[in-house]
Amino acid sequence: MEEPEHSKRDTSEPEFGEALSEITKNLQWEKMISDGGSGREILSLTLRVEDRFDFLRAWKTAARDFALDTGVLLPSVSFQDGTGRELAWGERRLGSLQSGKAGEILEVLKEHAWRFLSIRQVEARLKKLWEERPELHRTFQEVDLTVSRTVRILRDLIRSGYSIKNFGSVMESLILARSQYSSHSDLVHAVEVELGNPTSRQAAKTTSEKKPSTPEGYFTESRADEITVQLGRGILDLVDPLLGKPLFERVESIRMSLARELGLVIPGVHFTDDLRLNPKEFRFLIRDEEVFRAEVHPELLMAIGPDHIVAKIRGVRTQDPIYGMPALWITPELRGESENSGCMVFTPESVVGSALVETLRKQAGRLFTYGYLSEGVLKSLKGDEPALVQYFESSPKLLRTAKLVFSNLLEERVPVRDQIAVLETVVEYEEKDLSAEHLTEIVRRRLGGTICKLHLRDNGPLAAVVLSKPLEDLCLECLNEEKLELEPDEHQRRRILQSFKLAVEALRDRGLPEVLITAPNLRRAVRGLIERNIPTLAVLSEAEIPAGFEVVCLGEVASRMTRPPTYQQPFPRGRRNKTRFAKWRSTGYQS
Structure with a gap:
């Protein structure tokens, strides 16, 4: 009897299961796709033969995004040839797939996400959490919570559109709520209040159409994908929740920390892979524009220190991707030796997180939009x-x-x-x-008081350099007061920039603050000239220094340096104009 058309296999292509295994193996997402189930029920996908390889790619993307969005791992999946496209969970039909594209698959999976959270999955995550935070385990036992009750509450949260990817934070909220409430509905409601607005698309459909009245709500609801972190296939483990990598939790703490630091609520950060990147490469995008790119070695640690120390340690020479400092990629066994030598040692996820912090600080001006101002x-x-x-x-x-x-x-x-x-x-x-x-x-x-406090060290005085009289006169000669810009010719421009570069190098070599104080009418113009070439030098105006604020002079910036700034002088008080600076000269530089 002739085999039905839909069940025939093309021997020139790999077996269907082998293809799935190969794709997931290459992209390191096997656990995301197949380790979440209870072992009793599986997902089954019925596909047409001609769809199968295109669908595999779509399934991989949807499974990955599902885990990243919801924090839930999918159960085992079986693929069957058929005449249509259907997704089922055990005996329950979950839905038909019209296009078979990743977005459509993801929507169906997220609609039923609560079904996929198994007791086994929660037990594994709790075990990992208790190892990291034993004090939380003790509190969990004291408030008389059980695993089965925890699973029921988590499922209800997921059904309401909440993500549990930040599992530790969710459990903290649940334990806190249990100390005050006992009924199931009260517990779920209390955790929802603690977690804030749900972020999934499903929740967005069911929440009120009323626009949020706070900056936090504005970013959560309308700009969640403005910032994207793309990872090469070799470092996807950095965001695998099963491996205990804290990058997700770190990103949430980064957003909260920057909100407190800058007064700006940072939009949500979207993680995705990009097969066009080198395997160990990552990059950050703001509105689809690349703003940062670097590489990390997931199996190694980064040691950062002075060049003469780094040169003595075994490892792969590199540079700190954030500040360009001498660095090494070392094996974990060399961590103690490196730290004892005076190096700072960081994990790969810490490198990515620190790079993200610095990038968001630099891009904060772009993230403050008209929409954020008016709607937030x-x-x-x-x-x-x-x-x-x-x-x-x-x-x-x-x-x-x-x-x-x-x-x-x-x-x-x-x-x-x-x-x-x-x-x-x-x-x-x-x-x-x-x-x-x-x-x-x-x-x-x-805001002068706030600005000055940004540059204090150990609650000491504000330490800064000033312009030498000849350099200040040169800047005044080139100043366009209407535009607040310096307009030097090419020779003057090179001379001014070289002066600042030498001064900053001297300050940096001695660990001194990179702060310059200028006359009020020069501050913005000087900053505008040097910001691209010397972005680390903070430029303050003398008019920004509050009365009674202690300031010391480290030296002068001039067109030729005879010796670096190594001394300090009291910052003189006087009239707030350039004559004050004429009195505040040292002999440390000559022009």
Whole structure:
């Protein structure tokens, strides 16, 4: 009897199961696809023969995104040839697939995600959590929670659209809630309140159409994929929850830390793989534009230290991808030796996380958008400052100016936590029709105390260098006061930049703060000239220094250095203009 057409195999192609195994093996996602089940029920996929290889790629993508989005691992999966495309869970039919594309598969899987959370899966994750946090285990036992009850609560959370990928945070919330509530519904509700708004697409469909009234809500609901982390296939384990890699949890703490530091709520970070990258390469995208790229070795550690120390340690020479410092990739066995030699040692996920922190700081000005200002900041202030908000709601010009001022501040890493001060300044100077650049300088003076504190060390005085008289005169000669820009010729430009490069190198070699204080009318112009070539040098205006603030002079920046700044002088008090700097000269530099 002739074999049915749909069950025939083309001997020129690998077996269906072999193809799945090979793809998942190459991409290191076997655990994401097949280790989540209970062993009793499996997912079954019925496919047409001609669809099978295209579908394998789509399934791999959907399975990976499902685990990353929900924190739930899929059970074992079996593939069957047939005349249509259907997904089933045991005897239960979950749905038909029209296109067989990854997005469609993902939607069906997420709709039934709660079904896939097995007791075995939760037990394994709890065991890992208890090893890392034994004090949490003791509290879990004290509040009389059981694994089966935990599974039921987690399933209800998933059904409501919540992700459990940050498993430790979810369990903390559950244990805290159990100390106050006993009924199942009260526990679920308390954990939902603690976790905040659900982030899945399913939850987005069921939540209110009302737009969020806080910056946090604005980013959670509408801009979750603005920041993307793409990983090469060789480092996908860094985001595998089964391997205990804390990169997901680290990203959440990064967002909270930067929100406190900058006063800006960072959008959600989306992780994905990219087969076009080298296996050990990763990169960051902002609105699909690459802003950072580097490599890590998942099986090694990065040791960073002075060049003369790094040279004595066995390892693969490299550079710290963030600051360009001398570094090595070392085996874990050499960690103790490296730390005893004076190196700082970091795990691969710490390298990625630190690079993400620094990149987000640099890109903060771009992340402060018109939408964030109008839908986030202004709406959150409307209840307390209705009159102030009304100015911006009725004037697109004011809104544009305010947005530019906020972005200008963030580009120089000035916190914008005092949003009212920024907005009030824009309104107060409306009639003078000043540019956003001039307004930014005025706002910086209002925030002077905050700015100066950013550059203190061990609660000591503000230590800084100043311009030598000849270099200051050269900058004033090139100054366009209307644009707040320096417009030197090419020879002057090279001379000025070389002066700053030598000064910064001297400060860096001696571990001194990279801070420059200038006359008020030069601050923005000097910063604009050097920001691309010397981004680490903070440029402050003397007008930003509050009365009574202790400042010491480390030396001068001049066109020729005879010796580096190694001394300190009291910062003189006087009139806030350039004559104050004329009195504050040292003999450490000559021009």
